[in-house]
Amino acid sequence: KEVVSKNFIEQIIEKDLAEGKYETICTRFPPEPNGYLHIGHAKSILLNYGLSQEYNGKFNLRFDDTNPTKEKIEFVESIQADVKWLGADWEDRLFFASNYFDQMYEAAIKLIKKGKAFVCDLTAEQIREYRGTLTEPGKNSPYRDRSVEENLDLFERMKNGEFEDGTKVLRAKIDMASPNINMRDPVIYRVAHMTHHNTGDKWCIYPMYDFAHPIEDAIEGVTHSICTLEFEDHRPLYDWVVRELEYQYPPKQIEFAKLYLTNVVTGKRYIKRLVEEGIVDGWDDPRLVSIAALRRRGFTPESIKMFVELCGVSKANSSVDYAMLEYCIREDLKLKRSRVMAILDPVKLIIDNYPEGQIEELEAPNNMENETLGTRKVPFGKELYIEREDFMVEPPKKYKRLYPGNEVRLMNAYFVTCVGYDTDEDGNVTAVHCTYDPASKGGNSPDGRKVKGTIHWVSAQDNVQAEVRLYENIIDEEKGVYNEDGSLNLNPNSLTVLKNCYVEKSLKDAKAYDSFQFVRNGFFCVDAKDSKEGALVFNRIVSLKSSFKL
Ligand code: ATP
Ligand code: MG
Ligand code: MG
Numbered sequence: 001k002e003v004v005s006k007n008f009i010e011q012i013i014e015k016d017l018a019e020g021k022y023e024t025i026c027t028r029f030p031p032e033p034n035g036y037l038h039i040g041h042a043k044s045i046l047l048n049y050g051l052s053q054e055y056n057g058k059f060n061l062r063f064d065d066t067n068p069t070k071e072k073i074e075f076v077e078s079i080q081a082d083v084k085w086l087g088a089d090w091e092d093r094l095f096f097a098s099n100y101f102d103q104m105y106e107a108a109i110k111l112i113k114k115g116k117a118f119v120c121d122l123t124a125e126q127i128r129e130y131r132g133t134l135t136e137p138g139k140n141s142p143y144r145d146r147s148v149e150e151n152l153d154l155f156e157r158m159k160n161g162e163f164e165d166g167t168k169v170l171r172a173k174i175d176m177a178s179p180n181i182n183m184r185d186p187v188i189y190r191v192a193h194m195t196h197h198n199t200g201d202k203w204c205i206y207p208m209y210d211f212a213h214p215i216e217d218a219i220e221g222v223t224h225s226i227c228t229l230e231f232e233d234h235r236p237l238y239d240w241v242v243r244e245l246e247y248q249y250p251p252k253q254i255e256f257a258k259l260y261l262t263n264v265v266t267g268k269r270y271i272k273r274l275v276e277e278g279i280v281d282g283w284d285d286p287r288l289v290s291i292a293a294l295r296r297r298g299f300t301p302e303s304i305k306m307f308v309e310l311c312g313v314s315k316a317n318s319s320v321d322y323a324m325l326e327y328c329i330r331e332d333l334k335l336k337r338s339r340v341m342a343i344l345d346p347v348k349l350i351i352d353n354y355p356e357g358q359i360e361e362l363e364a365p366n367n368m369e370n371e372t373l374g375t376r377k378v379p380f381g382k383e384l385y386i387e388r389e390d391f392m393v394e395p396p397k398k399y400k401r402l403y404p405g406n407e408v409r410l411m412n413a414y415f416v417t418c419v420g421y422d423t424d425e426d427g428n429v430t431a432v433h434c435t436y437d438p439a440s441k442g443g444n445s446p447d448g449r450k451v452k453g454t455i456h457w458v459s460a461q462d463n464v465q466a467e468v469r470l471y472e473n474i475i476d477e478e479k480g481v482y483n484e485d486g487s488l489n490l491n492p493n494s495l496t497v498l499k500n501c502y503v504e505k506s507l508k509d510a511k512a513y514d515s516f517q518f519v520r521n522g523f524f525c526v527d528a529k530d531s532k533e534g535a536l537v538f539n540r541i542v543s544l545k546s547s548f549k550l
Helices: 008-018 039-054 073-085 097-113 124-130 148-159 209-220 229-244 268-276 291-297 301-311 322-334
Strands: 026-029 058-063 094-096 117-120 169-172 187-191 205-207 224-228 252-256 259-261 318-320 346-351 359-365 375-381 383-387 407-410 415-423 429-437 463-471 495-504 515-518 522-526 536-542
Touching (some): 008 224, 008 252, 026 039, 026 209, 026 224, 039 058, 039 224, 039 291, 058 073, 058 209, 073 291, 094 097, 097 117, 097 169, 097 187, 097 205, 117 148, 148 187, 169 229, 187 209, 205 209, 229 252, 291 536, 301 322, 318 322, 322 522, 322 536, 375 383, 495 536
Parallel strands (some): 026 058, 346 429
Antiparallel strands (some): 117 169, 169 187, 346 383, 415 429, 463 495, 515 522, 522 536
């Protein structure tokens, strides 16, 4: 492995280990099961998992399911599938924060007994008013000085369901004059008569995130609790909670910058709208960057890992170009996948001097840059399909492909010379006629004659018909992410469906998620949702050319 300087989180961990603050480390990925994971979460997953591997520690997958309003089992399942697919192995360390509700309740009682928490009857709006502003200190709640006994009694009655939603909360007693608004007696428990996906109707009070999260970390023995930058101002409260609860090995929170990508939609709100309005085909539409969408599009876990490593870990927010993600998948697939022939926009090529009815099986290397992938047989005959753009009646200068009188190489096959073409009554080319040189079999002529162009082809007699879907970014950022009315400025060309494509016979049994290079056209993946035996559908993962350079 090349020598790279350690990122700031690694530096913190190494210092903590060197000072004996912790014996081993434990990290966690703590998704709230309220939606599908996206590329940003992948960064967090691979970062946390990677650190646990690097320092021989532990990695927890913990569902942060303390808010019953938006959470669903469907998401618990999709998140596990996505984390597993990314290769972050939590082994037997799968946890649900909702299993700690008893401990959280006990923790709240401990704070009350220490005089560090009180039951408050102010309404949500009053609490906001009392809280003050960045420039003005807040005011103490009139309920702040309730006795420990009264607080214990009221809190128990909150738990027992004696109060309506919103009529009472439990607040930490910290400092209404703190310059950090999060420290101005934050609410730590609220009444919510709601059914929870895990605990059902057992609870009608639920802890707030800032109180629950440090407790979850402490219970699990998490040492480094890595979150994104917007929680930086919450760290004093995190530290207050672990200190007041007197945990022996207090976990520590570390913040890093979120990953943002250009030209894609990451906001859950927007994706939801695209799904609901039918603009995209579900959460896994290949134009999205949910993990499920990336998988369906044909991205590999390795490519995503390479991407997040290239992005690095920092404290500064920035956006990464989508082209960098494309670079990573190209790099990953380049040597691993077979390079096969597929015609996306077919026109017929007829070899006038090729024997009628004869079919040859020509040998083709699967990947010229990686011999270990072996070879395959490709059927060749009198009638082939070529790409429409590989023939021109009147070619511009420098055009090296087929035009009347020109000779080209049919990849892995023969030299052919164009001798004419057929048109329909509107002048559209319906077939191109060639003659072939039988001596040039394999793609070289014994007389050393050179040709400038090489084109790919698929037998017109023995092939597999397929649908191919081409994608562009769903948002064209150069024209602005949003329209004047606040709606997303969608790229109308983000999806092109080609129904009449021909791929070589070797792809007949291709299965969901199988991917290939279609020579000259890009990398393609069998669509997991719509592809069927006998009716293959391919998604273009990425084209072959890139403007992105490392
Ligand atoms: P949302 O508020 O849309 O649900 P979230 O960040 O709250 O997004 P969680 O399920 O709470 O989603 O996140 C789980 C973990 O993923 C958190 O630790 C969070 O910091 C991290 N995470 C979320 N988005 C990104 C991102 N864009 N880049 C890096 N990490 C992220
Ligand atoms: Mg979330
Ligand atoms: Mg969240």
